[in-house]
Amino acid sequence: MSDLELILSKLDRVKKCAKGYIAGCPAHEDKMPSLSVSTGKDGRVLLHCHAGCQTSDILSALGLEPKDLFLDNENKPKNEPLTTYDYRDANGKLLYQVCRFPNKRFVQRRSDGRGGWLYNLNGVQRVPYSLPAVIEAINAGEIIYIVEGEKDADRLAALGLTTTTNSGGAGKWTDNLSAHFKDANVVILPDNDKPGKDHAKVVAQSLDGVAASVKIPELAGLPEKGDVSDWLSAENTAEDLKGVLCTTPIYTPCTQTTQNSKISLRPWSEVLLDSVEEREWLLDGIMPKIGLALLVGWSKEGKSTLAIHLCRAVAEGLPFLGRDTQKMPAVYVNYEMPEDYRAELIAAANIPEGAFWLDRPEHVLSCETIRRIINETGSDCGLLVIDSFRGAFRPTGDAENSVGGAGVVCRDLQKLAAETGWLILLIHHKNRSGKFSGTGDFHAAADVILSWKRSNPAEPGSLEVEGRMAPVEPLAVKLTLQGAEFLGDAKEILAAEDMKRVLEVLTEEPIEAAKIGEVLEMRTGSARSYLSRLYQDGKIGRNGNGKRGDPYTYFVTTEQRQPATGGESVESVQTVKTGVVHNTQKLSFDECKQMIIDEFDATEIPGGAPF
Secondary structure: OOHHHHHHHOOOOOEEEOOEEEEOOOOOOOOOOOEEEEEOOOOOEEEEEOOOOOHHHHHHHHOOOHHHHOOOOOOOOOOOOOEEEEEEOOOOOEEEEEEEEHHHEEEEEEEOOOOOEEOOOOOOOOOOOOHHHHHHHHHOOOEEEEEOOHHHHHHHHOOOOOEEOOOOOOOOOOHHHHHHHOOOEEEEEOOOOHHHHHHHHHHHHHHOOOOOEEEOOOOOOOOOOOOHHHHHHOOOOHHHHHHHHHOOOEOOOOOOOOOOOOOOOOOHHHHHOOOOOOOOEEEOOOEEOOEEEEEEEOOOOOHHHHHHHHHHHHHHOOOEOOEOEOOOOEEEEEOOOOHHHHHHHHHOOOOOOOEEEEEOOOOOOOHHHHHHHHHHHOOOOOEEEEEOHHHHHOOOHHHHOOHHHHHHHHHHHHHHHHHHOOEEEEEEEEOOOOOEOOHHHHHHHOOEEEEEEOOOOOOOEEEEEEEOOOOOOOEEEEEOOOOEEEEEEHHHHHHHHHHHHHHHHOOOOOEOHHHHHHHHOOOHHHHHHHHHHHHHOOOOEEEOOOEOOEOOEEEOOHHHHOOOEOOEOOOEEEOOOOOOEEEOOOOOHHHHHHHHHHHHOOOOOOOOOOO
16 A cells, blocks of 8 residues: 555545645544645655644644655655766765656655665755756856756767756756756757646746856657657667757747747636646755745844744744744844844854854845845745845835835845745835735735734733735734744734733722723723623623713622632532532632532521621
């Protein structure tokens, strides 16, 4: 039984869908199936509950362990690869391998430094295949061929043609790879299908302005979904390929078109069946691995502290706010935090090796400088925090709200994130109205917006999540210099904290809801709601009829403030006479007393000792 079959056998209401399977989630009461089950390219079983359940909770409910999903190195492939392809840096040092297993399954791995392998590429710089040979050929003025897949690259290399590719297949080319082809003459040989042709166009556009020339020849007689190896197997030679190049025009983005410019409309039902790669997360279910994110909140409420704790977790690959992170470099670009607080905050907890700091690299931060900062890490994935938007980019006057201000910066950062494979997190201040400047532009560009609110440093704060992913309920977070602790659902926890505050200020003297709100710096409507709930629970008293001229006033009696017995509330009483158990959880002290008097036909002695 495969890993996927094992998981599916333990689930109920399993149905096949376009991306895999949908089933009932075992980690919560699931009236409508909300658990997506699919298989990643590396063979992992991917579980995602759209109601927000963690993978660990789902596995626990199924009686399974992470290794049953083939996660990371805890459950490496059970058999040896059929073939391995080495990816080396310019000096020939092995960076990582692509391993081919039966059924055309590919897995990437890196050395663990102890003679074993880690089956992930966290923190590893991606490079073109056969990079040392590519560099040598470029220096010699030879043509560089780019194909789709290592097998095709080796086939052409055996014919004496310097050939390379990128790991991961079509759609995985990045601008970081293009940087290695400066002044090269490049020929791209795509697979004969839509993904292959789209991939060739992406590569060509990325090489534009970097390579000396780019050509994308059409190989005559190539079957549908065929590749250059198929073309060579049809009795074509390297000389034939060079002949095709003589009649192939140089690629230019503004003129390159398909031979027939026919527009092909596709029905939605067909689009639905397209294979969509599972989203990768930097912070599971909240922050994507690649994109633009925003953390907003009032000044001096702890946004920077929260962001630094996030960097700490990402740099070590540790959970944050109860959710998994991917281990990768984290860079904090500081434009606001004073030196004394910065040192205190960093020293308050562990200092990870993969976390970096940079103070004000230039007066007005540019995208080119951000790119240089990212390149300095040598990693093609990571977290870059910019604190803050206003301090780094210096928008003035209406520029911060105009399309020419925040909008331009957002679009440039969004593009830069996609090109580098990093997540860029901007810290931004709310204004007096509770909004933040450039709201419309940020909502249009950002993949996720995190809104942080904490009225009192001694109390939990609320983190609201808004973005292009499954809904996430507001998180209650206890924030200190040492860390950020996830407490649970913010609405429930913060409401309980607020009701406790309301109860503490009430006395035997009746008081209106508006006055309570004023004392606690709380909205009158919120204070009125809490008071109503406390009254319904029998914890406070109320006068008035709630109408104009006779508003409700609230108070707490001595009996209500004092617990029933021994400092604890009475939840149940079993009478001696009848043996009946009475649930007194929602009864007042007087009601409990009267119940027992009635049960025993007793008479209360005025001034007598408490029973």
